[in-house]
Amino acid sequence: MGWVPVGHKRRVKRYATIATLFLTLVLVAIQFVPVRRTNRLGAGYPDSSSEVQWILRRACYDCHSTETRWPIWAYVAPMSWLVVRDVDRAREILNFSDWAAYGHRRRVALRTMVGPVTAGHRMPLWYYLTLHPDARLSDRDLATLEAWSRDAAAEPPGADGSSADPGVSRSR
């Protein structure tokens, strides 16, 4: 190999092969980095109409709940790192599965934010929508969320008060 001068083309080809091998090795190696895709039963969801429930579950729950339906790419690094990071951050701010454990003020504040962030198309995140077209919000969905959000003061008392186990059956 080395003692005969290699042509430019062959050298480029050899580098390309080495680079491909290296990249493959890296991609295989990073699969062993542990990723925590957690899920668990929460304290209880918002005591809202079943229509609001349906929209939140369809468009928000994959990130803002502990009932995430992990997509197939959430099992392949490095995409898995991005997905899990988004979900962790989203749950920290707003976790609908733990709604019943939130205090009244936090619920009212979060519920108030839902209308503006959806009306302004900030949520669901746009790249999530490209991969989950079923999460797209129709004008009717937006209006339903907007009304629920505007009515935030009607939120029942927090975890310390009543309504510890709200359910869809008690929809208003």
Ligand code: HEC
């Ligand atoms: C793909 C994951 C994902 C989906 C789906 C999603 N969110 Fe978020 N959400 C986030 C992340 C991550 C944040 C943290 C702040 C940020 O990055 O903007 C966030 C933040 C928020 C906040 C806090 C205010 C803010 O903008 O920081 C609200 C309210 C919110 N989301 C509501 C919703 C609602 C309502 C839905 C469904 C219609 C939804 N989100 C769908 C990931 C998501």
